[in-house]
Amino acid sequence: MSTLSEAYTDHPLHLHQIIPLDFDSVRAVPESHVWPNSDDDFPPADVDDHGQFTTPVPVIDLSDPDAATKLIGHACETWGVFQVINHGIPSSLVQEAESEVRRLFSLPARQKLKALRAPGGATGYGIARITPFFSKYMWHEGFTIMNNSAIDHANTLWPNDEHARFCDVIEDYQKKMSILAEQLTKLIFKSLDISEEEEEMDQWWVDPSTALQLNSYPSCPDPSRALGLAPHTDTSLITILHQSSTIINGGGLQVFNDGVGWVPVVPVSGALVVNVGDLLHILSNGRFISVLHRVFVNQNLQRLSMAYFYSPPTGFRVAPLTKLVNSSGQVPRYRSVTVREFISIKAKSLDKALSFIEN
Ligand SMILES: O=C(O)CCC(=O)C(=O)O
Numbered sequence: 318m319s320t321l322s323e324a325y326t327d328h329p330l331h332l333h334q335i336i337p338l339d340f341d342s343v344r345a346v347p348e349s350h351v352w353p354n355s356d357d358d359f360p361p362a363d364v365d366d367h368g369q370f371t372t373p374v375p376v377i378d379l380s381d382p383d384a385a386t387k388l389i390g391h392a393c394e395t396w397g398v399f400q401v402i403n404h405g406i407p408s409s410l411v412q413e414a415e416s417e418v419r420r421l422f423s424l425p426a427r428q429k430l431k432a433l434r435a436p437g438g439a440t441g442y443g444i445a446r447i448t449p450f451f452s453k454y455m456w457h458e459g460f461t462i463m464n465n466s467a468i469d470h471a472n473t474l475w476p477n478d479e480h481a482r483f484c485d486v487i488e489d490y491q492k493k494m495s496i497l498a499e500q501l502t503k504l505i506f507k508s509l510d511i512s513e514e515e516e517e518m519d520q521w522w523v524d525p526s527t528a529l530q531l532n533s534y535p536s537c538p539d540p541s542r543a544l545g546l547a548p549h550t551d552t553s554l555i556t557i558l559h560q561s562s563t564i565i566n567g568g569g570l571q572v573f574n575d576g577v578g579w580v581p582v583v584p585v586s587g588a589l590v591v592n593v594g595d596l597l598h599i600l601s602n603g604r605f606i607s608v609l610h611r612v613f614v615n616q617n618l619q620r621l622s623m624a625y626f627y628s629p630p631t632g633f634r635v636a637p638l639t640k641l642v643n644s645s646g647q648v649p650r651y652r653s654v655t656v657r658e659f660i661s662i663k664a665k666s667l668d669k670a671l672s673f674i675e676n
């Protein structure tokens with residue numbers, strides 16, 4: 318059976334496209350990591366009377382599913398991103414997971430390199446997968462987990478008993494994320510008036526393609542010249558993101574909104590961020606926005622995030638939903654592709670991937 322990690326083995330990378338900088342050892346931003354005027358196009362974020370950042374990205378309460386469904390549909394159409402509260406994931410679990418992520422990235426560089434992603438591999442320690450598309454490196458280190466891969470890598474990171482806590486917490490987090498992702502997906506389809514039977518989605522819940530991406534953006538000697546993560550859209554159906562509460566002037570995570578420009582996604586206590594990915598954009602025939610996002614860094618503070626990518630099984634064919642296309646009198650904007658095929662197109666062409674499957 319085709320797995321998500323196999324979908325990445327077709328695109329081996331060179332070691333310089335995998336090994337992060339040893340951020341602890343640098344006192345200045347090396348030329349390889351200098352981005353020209355990365356914050357020029359970003360106006361200062363709004364601040365309210367209490368000196369708090371205001372966030373126009375919708376925050377949606379999941380405790381009333383009917384009200385949430387409408388708000389989610391609207392947010393997917395106008396933003397491609399929203400935050401959710403009362404999502405059922407215990408805050409203690411999120412905090413434990415964050416502290417395990419902090420423990421991982423605090424290891425010495427030579428130790429982290431023991432879990433380096435293999436050139437043709439998908440899981441383990443390394444820089445962002447989008448790196449080959451840019452001429453500069455990002456101020457970022459990541460750790461990718463698929464299925465049970467945390468165990469294999471954690472064994473090499475922490476040879477003694479110290480890996481058990483990491484593995485237990487991460488496994489629990491993955492399980493809870495998959496339940497929430499399924500719930501959110503169902504609400505999203507309900508907002509489109511699509512029922513699960515129509516789209517034969519039973520296999521989705523049994524065998525979804527998922528990945529947990531742990532991200533660290535170390536403090537940076539000159540944040541205005543560096544970039545944590547370059548603008549990209551996620552390949553997934555949806556992504557559920559926890560970001561550490563680190564307040565970064567102008568926003569750590571920023572999303573692009575057509576009318577507004579770059580907007581910070583300011584951390585809301587207990588909230589999780591939900592992004593629309595490319596696959597949902599295709600299914601919704603372009604109605605839902607696959608949101609462009611990027612990350613800025615801070616001079617004094619490390620920022621952490623955990624992104625859970627959720628997609629249909631790799632063999633599933635994704636195409637604009639028939640009912641949606643028919644009822645709106647539109648034509649399908651995209652041809653059908655399997656999830657695996659789309660991952661492969663994206664790995665080769667990044668932001669042009671959607672245009673390659675346009676009708
Ligand atoms: O760190 C973040 O807030 C965003 C991470 C992200 O966009 C990704 O992992 O794809």
Ligand SMILES: [Fe+2]
Binds near residue numbers: 549550551610
């Ligand atoms: Fe992303």
